[in-house]
Amino acid sequence: MGKHLRHPLGQSVTVLVAAYLLIKFGIVYLPPLIGIASAPLPSSVVLQYMITVIVGLLLWVSDNEERWAKFKQPMHRVMVDPEQKVARAVLLLATPLLVAFVTFDRVRPSVAAPVSFRSIHPAPPGQIDFQGRTLRLTGLENPLRSRGSEDEHLEEGKRIYYQNCVACHGDGLAGLGHYSQGFNPVPLSFQDVGTIAQLTESVVFWRIAKGGPGLPNEGGPWNSAMPAWEDFLSEDDIWAVIMFLYEQAGHSPRTWGEEPGEEGGH
Amino acid sequence: MSERLPSGARRWPLWLGGIGLVTLLTLVSPDGILAQEISRSYRDFPLIGSRTAIWIAAEVHLLFAAFVLGVPMFAVVAEAIGIFGKDRKYDKLAKEFTRLLLVAYSATAIWGAILSFLLVTLYPRLWVYLTQIFAPSMWAYAGLFFLESFTLYLYYYGWDRWAEGRAKLMHWGLGIMLNVFGTTVMFIANSWLTFMMSPPADVTPDTSPAMVQFWSAFANATWMPINIHRIIANVVFGGAIVGAYAAYRFLIAETDEERAHYDWMGYVGNLIAIGALIVLPFAGYYLGREIYEYSPGMGQTLMGGFMSWLWIIQAFLIGVLFLTGNYYLWVGMGRIPGAERFMPYTKYMLIVLVVGVIVWATPHTMIASRAEIAAMGGTYHPFLGVLGVMSAKNTAVNIMILTTFLSFLLYRRANKEPVVEWARTGTMIQGVLFVVCAGIVIFYGIYGYFVTAIVRIGFSVYQVLAVIATIFSVVAIDVAIGRGAKSRGAIRWGQMPERSQYALFILAVTFTWLMGLMGYARSGIRQHWHVWEVVRDTSEYASTPALGYASQIISVCVLIFFGLVAFIFWVGGLAEKPVLSGVGSEGGD
Amino acid sequence: MWQTNLKVLAVVLGTVAVFTIVSSSIPQLQSVVPEDLSFSGDVTAEELVAAGQALFEGAGGCADCHGLGTRAPNLLTDEAGTGQIGVRCARRVTGQDCKAYLFNSLVDPNALQVEGYIPIMADMSRTLSSEQLWALVAFLQSQGGEVTVTGADIESEGGVESAGAAQPAAVTAAGPTSTSSDPVEIMTANACLGCHVMDGTGAPIGPSFDGIGGRVSADYIRQSILDPRAGASEGYEAFIQLMPATFGEQLSAAQLEAVVQFLADRR
Structure with missing residues (x-):
């Protein structure tokens, strides 16, 4: 072992493997140890890094005559030495097989969807047509919060949720309803801090009322299966179920409190 | 590096273009017979189209011209070293350089003529506009081209006649004049193409070309940056x-003497x-700044728009x-007595370079499949x-420059044994300078993440x-240290593994x-403009092609260039045969 | 000999091939040439929006900066909680409705510089025709707002394509071109009260004109009009970019002095 590690070929292979482990796994798991977020690298970047490392290694083994000769020697031996017949045969068989496999792997049809960018929370319009009326979404508050009994509204919302929503969004509001696995995009989890907790109630109202068909372009390219509930529910029904969602998920809606200032763009 | 033109607009360095042709056309153009031609804006070129035709002509012309x-x-510098x-x-080397020059010169003119003919025939409207x-x-x-040519003839053919004393100095003066004429010719051609990039702000589509102030058009915003960039490039x-030429002669050399020389x-x-x-x-940075200064939109197209991937390449x-x-330097250390001292360090420099x-090549937006994007949470890796981003890349490239410079330094130092008393101290100071410089570069690289873009650019x-400061001061110290240094043994020129010579080809x-x-x-970056925001390209080739297509055209141009160079050098080799060595080499390529 | 030649050939071809392959394996982006647009007077909003969207995402180059929200304000989704451009456009500058604001932003972007960004945007009328500009305005309005651009807007601008010449109707109405010598009239014509309060009218975006003569000198007022970026009054630093720096060219010397004296006298 020690002998191999002193040989340029052995050293090169060691460095190569170490570099691969570092790039493939080190980058994913090491930064979190010191509290920095990380993620796996795309294969295109891994390939790019590995090629750079390989080129670097080749330069290293060949920039000195002695090292170069030593580096080539085992390969040369495998190719010509009569005693290395087995190794030679394995090599000559394995190399084309490897190439064949890589080629196959690259051209084989896959079900992977084309690369696309989907915005999960596309920006809402300023106003919508709701059942023939125009509703201004900007600054819109949930009218039920200032009217009637909160408990009654929650009770009503719960009833509506279990009649209409539970099949997809699930019992625990975690997006794990019975049908959820069949959809792309999957139904949202309301437990997630990234969903309704980030939105004003008016945005949630817009999403419920208009559903998948009302998503703007950037919400594509996959059609959300969410129905446009304005065809089935009344305005108060929707506001009630929204109250229920926030209550049950334990989030509070984003408010209009930080009223938009006068900056913004041209 | 500089040139070639793709898209709509035809650039035309028009390098050392055919003289007669240029003169003839310019004389004729402003009002006479081209009147009807103006109505006809474009003509197509068979098979490859006019954009590609003019692209290839301009690029091959430019490559020869640069050479x-x-x-x-x-x-001229080598001749000066030889004289003083x-x-x-060195004198022999200078003459050999010039011989290469002589044969490449006519190729430059031929391609210049091809370029101007194509420009006149394919883009008559633009041509008339520019001539006005x-x-x-x-x-x-x-006129200057004429002077340059004859200076070159005198310079080369007078080499052996004016070989001694005063005459030699005069001969050297000819070499300087050759450079002056050549550089001026390039400056003139640069003004034409930089005008197409950055016409003065007061020139609008309604401005009659005859009313454009000559000097303001000539010395436009990107003219000087391009001049400087091109001179260095x-x-x-x-x-x-020249390195590739020498490498080839080395590989086919038959005697040790020849091998050592090449x-x-x-x-x-x-x-x-x-x-x-x-x-x-x-110089590139200066050019980039001027482009941004001239038009942020153009700068944005270059760095962030549809060309952004080009920078990865x-x-x-x-x-x-x-x-x-x-x-190449590291392999070359094998032929220097005393270089063994430094050999163990090359691997660390290699690691720095690889990192x-x-x-430098890490893309900001990564190419990834859907699943990979999901895993990353976007196309930016967290x-x-x-x-x-720029901070990291500037840091990387500066460190790489510093490392390369260190390689040179070790190479220079390899077979010398300093005799000055303060050699040790001097070397320490050099080391400290390197460390401080690397520290400054890295500090600003990291600090750049914490400030706004406009501060970061600074x-x-x-x-x-x-x-730059480190490079200059370290070299100054090194020259002083090397004064009167003892040699650890002569460099064994010629004892170089063949693969190092292939490295020279790859470089070229x-x-x-x-x-x-x-x-x-x-x-x-001019996109669909012949002259940026002044003369619109309305031909079918107005759009700038994508990088993949461009890379094919570039490859074709490079191969044409090397093919011709190989032929020219071979021809040159035929004539030189008896001169070089008694044995004679069989040129060929 | 020939072996060497072949090796050299292989190295050269190999190097060139690697470069070509690498260049061909990255995303291939081609520049887009803007289409010439020509609309009749009864063009529909949908046609304008569609043409504007194509320009925005393609040849106009807008998406290079405005899509990212780092170099320039985000126009399509949300900018700092103020909503989409179609929603916020009408609120940006008092005295300019959504349409006028958007058009002016395209032809004179630096005068309407959004705070927090550096002035990198070009006058788009240098590269786009008036049809194209109005199509872009229509597209931006459609982002959360109502499209009010009509064929009439284009026709009123029709044929004016070159730089600077395209002064939008809105600005002319707001009127930097008054020849009056009465300070109040000049100030009205130049929409000063769009940002400054005087006698209870106007918007409190810049310092109030009430009592201004007691706070600052006439010289200071003159300088602030001619070179507003030189310094902001305390508390108004954030809005300094909104003050047009062009009054020095729009007002005659007599008009400027009339305004300065008028303000300096308001103690």
């Missing part, structure tokens, strides 16, 4: 091609190329250059995304200044390709 401008610069250093070797502004400079161009390019010549060519390459990014090519250039290349200036090809690429960038 015939770069080579005289160091031919009393070293016949630039006619006087075109006449001057023709020409030196780099000339050095690289090994040395290849070394000098490479030294010149890499040395000039180190300052080239600074550029990073890749420059990574190849750095690695190959250093590799530098990795950082951890390595920080390497995709940081790259500090980084660059630190590197990469430089050439990189010139093609950056020319595509420079010309392509």
Whole structure:
């Protein structure tokens, strides 16, 4: 072992493997140890890094005559030495097989969807047509919060949720309803801090009322299966179920409190 | 690096274009027979289309032009070393450079003529527009070209006749004049193409070209940056091609004497190329700033718009250059007695370079499949995304320049044993300078993440200044230390493994390709304008093609260039045969 | 000999091939040439929006900066909680409705510089025709707002394509071109009260004109009009970019002095 590690070929292979482990796994798991977020690298970047490392290694083994000769020697031996017949045969068989496999792997049809960018929370319009009326979404508050009994509204919302929503969004509001696995995009989890907790109630109202068909372009390219509930529910029904969602998920809606200032763009 | 033109607009360096042709056309153009021609804006070129036709013509012309401008610069320097250093070797080298020049010169003119013919026939409207502004400079161009040619003939054919004493000095003066004429010719042609990039702000589509002030059009915003950038790039390019020529002669050499000569010549060519390459990014930075200054929109197209991926390719090519250039030096240490001392350190420099290349080529937006994007949570990597921005890249390239410079230093120092008393202290100071410089570069690189973009842009200036200052002061110390140094043994010229010579070929090809690429960038940012925001390209080829297509055209141009160069050198070799050595080499390629 | 030649050939071809392959394996982006647009007077909003969207995402180059929200304000989704451009456009500058604001932003972007960004945007009328500009305005309005651009807007601008010449109707109405010498009239014509309060009218975006003569000198007022970026009054630093720096060219010397004296007298 020690002998191999002193040989340029052995050293090169060691460095190569170490570099691969570092790039493939080190980058994913090491930064979190010191509290920095990380993620796996795309294969295109891994390939790019590995090629750079390989080129670097080749330069290293060949920039000195002695090292170069030593580096080539085992390969040369495998190719010509009569005693290395087995190794030679394995090599000559394995190399084309490897190439064949890589080629196959690259051209084989896959079900992977084309690369696309989907915005999960596309920006809402300023106003919508709701059942023939125009509703201004900007600054819109949930009218039920200032009217009637909160408990009654929650009770009503719960009833509506279990009649209409539970099949997809699930019992625990975690997006794990019975049908959820069949959809792309999957139904949202309301437990997630990234969903309704980030939105004003008016945005949630817009999403419920208009559903998948009302998503703007950037919400594509996959059609959300969410129905446009304005065809089935009344305005108060929707506001009630929204109250229920926030209550049950334990989030509070984003408010209009930080009223938009006068900056913004041209 | 500079040129070539793609898209709608035809650039035309029109290098050393056919004189008669230029004169004739400019005389005729402003009002006479071209009147009907104006109505006809474009003509198509069979098969490849007019955009590609003019692209190839301009680029091959430019490559030859860069070569015939770069080579005289160091031919003159080599001759000076020969005269004042009393070293016949350099004089012989200078003459050999010039011989290459002579044969490449006519090819330059031929391609210049092809370019102007194509421009006149394919883009008559643009041609007329430009002649209305630039006619006087075109006449001057023709005249200077004439002077340049005859200076070159005198310079080369008078070499042996004016070989001694005063006559030799006069001969050297001819070499200087050759450079002056050549550079002026280039400046003139540069003004035409930079005008197309950055016409003065008061020129609008309604401005009659006859009303455009000549001088304001001539000395436009990007003219001087391009001049400087091209002068340096020409030196780099000339050095690289000479290196490749020497490498070829080395490989086919039959005697040790020949091998030693061409090994040395290849070394000098490479030294010149890499040395000039180190300052080239600074010129490029200046050009980039001027482009932004002139039109932020144009700068944005270049750096962030549809050309943004081009910089990944550029990073890749420059990574190849750095690695190959250093590799050649390291392999070369094998022939220097005393270099063994430094050999163990090359691997650390290699590690720095590889890390530098990795950082420099890390894309900001990564190419990834849907699943990979999901895993990353977007196309920006949460951890390595920080390497995709300017701060990281500037830091990487400055460190790479510093490392390359260190390689040179070790190479220089390899067979010397300093005799001055303060040699140790001096070396320490050099080391400290390196460490401090690297510290400054890295500090600003990291600090750049914590400030706004506009402050960050300023940081790259500090980084660059630190590197330049270090290079100059370290060289100054090194020269002083080396004074009267003892030799550890003569360099064994010629004892070089063959693979190092192939590295020189890779360098030459990469430089050439990189010139093609950056020319595509420079010309392509005009997009669908012949003259930016003044003369619109309304032909069917108005759009700038994507990089993949461009890379094919660039490759074709590079191959045409090398094919012709090989032929020309072969022809030159036939004539020189008896001179070089008694044995005679069978040129051929 | 020939072996060497072949090796050299292989190295050269190999290097060139690697570069070509690498260049071909990255995303291939081609520049887009803007289509010439020509609309009749009864063009529909949908046609304008569609043409504007194509320009925005393609040849106009807008998406290079405005899509990212780092170099320039985000126009399509949300900008700092103020909503889409179609929603916020009418609120940006008092005295300019959504349409006028958007058009002016395109032809004179630096005068309407959004705070927090650096002035990198070009006058788009240098590259786009008036049809194209209005199509872009229509597209931006459609982002959360109502499209009010009509064929009439284009026709009123029709044929004016070159730089600077395209002064939008809105600005002319707001009127930098008054020849009056009465300070109040000049100030009205130049929409000063769009940002400054005087006698209870106007918007409190810039310092109030009430009592201004007691707070600052006439010289200071003159300088602030001619070179507003030189310094902001305390508390108004954030809005300094909104003050047009062009009054020095729009007002005659007599008009300027009339305004300065008028303000300086308001103690």
